[in-house]
Amino acid sequence: MSLDKSIQSGKSHRKPYRGAKAIDATCRNHGNDKWCKENRTHKNDKRELAVEQELSDYDKARSSSN
Numbered sequence: 001m002s003l004d005k006s007i008q009s010g011k012s013h014r015k016p017y018r019g020a021k022a023i024d025a026t027c028r029n030h031g032n033d034k035w036c037k038e039n040r041t042h043k044n045d046k047r048e049l050a051v052e053q054e055l056s057d058y059d060k061a062r063s064s065s066n
Helices: 003-009 034-040 042-065
Strands: none
Touching: 034 042
């Protein structure tokens, strides 16, 4: 039973999807489209870059001291 039918029959009390997310199913929360995924994982990407930078700085300092 689709969401619209269940709302009409009274079995579900959720609101139907409206707006852009109603058109593109991949753009919902935790979706797979590129835009939403990059927005959701931005902080993790920044953390990974910071760790890589720290490792490269450590390697440079270690190699210059030898």
